[in-house]
Amino acid sequence: LLVTISIFRIFLFTFPVLFFSFSYASIIPYFRAFGKIVFFQFCGIRSKSKFVRPIKDLMSVYYQLGNDYFRIAESSYMFEDNKLSLECLYRYLVYRSEAYKNYDGKAENLGIVHEIQVGKYFNRLMCTAILFDEYERVSEFSHFSKIISAIYKRDYEKAAEYVNALPENVDDSKEVYYIYNAYLKNTFSALLSGDEKNFKKSIEERVKKLRQNPPGYLTAIDIISLGLIKLSQERGMNFDINVIEIPLDFIEEAKQFDKNSVEIDLFKKI
Secondary structure, eight states, rough: OOHHHHHHHHHHHHHHHHHHHHHHHTTTTTHHHHHHHHHHHHHHHHHOOTTTTOSHHHHHHHHHHHHHHOOOOOOHTTTOOOHHHHHHHHHHHHHHHHHHTTTOOOOOOOOHHHHHHHHTTHHHHHHHHHTTTTTHHHHHGGGGGGHHHHTTOHHHHHHHHHHHOOOOOOOOOTTTTSSSSSGGGHHHHHHHHHHOOOHHHHHHHHHHHTTTGGGGOOOOOOHHHHHHHHHHHHHTTOOOOOOOTTOOOHHHHHHHHHGSSSSOOOOOOO
């Protein structure tokens, strides 16, 4: 009887952990998104923290949808479904940009409010917009991504000015995504100077750092590198790298992607 009870207790406590672990480990793309939404809502209901609240406002809905579609895009890519992955990346772009447009300063989830106010992760959104040639969708908030925006506009002098103002040395010991400008200084500098060798070297070093992250911070699609590589190609630079995190085929496939075939649900306040 004691053995039976012990086995039952182990199952009772480990099953929820395993479910959410698998949902975050890209085992089943749709379970992953579902698990994340359930987990987010559960935390919002149970937590007294102002940084974790149930999703009630339109901005938070769009923000969370963007998050989930980005993760499904990564999962789909790992299942070698590039078409679905690109569709989900496009949905991420639309929903996350809608989150910025619908921010009115009244959202209850202060964690999301903080990310919106400071433009956290905006470089990722900007590079996704560049991948799909949808810069205008995020141009209103381009001040959050001044360097990439200036490079896109081919204002290389202004971009170099911003890059030179970045610190020479930064502590990245606690960083996992390396998407902020300070971590991209060498990449920006090489791109602006047309230095193909050092540009490739900086991308390779970036990938090595991403691979050192713990399992919960896996980067399956390095959208930052994809966006910057596309910008380098527009400058006439040649780039070739064979790493799973940077699907170079996406650059050409995104050009052929039929955006009109994607049905986007936009909501209204009630």
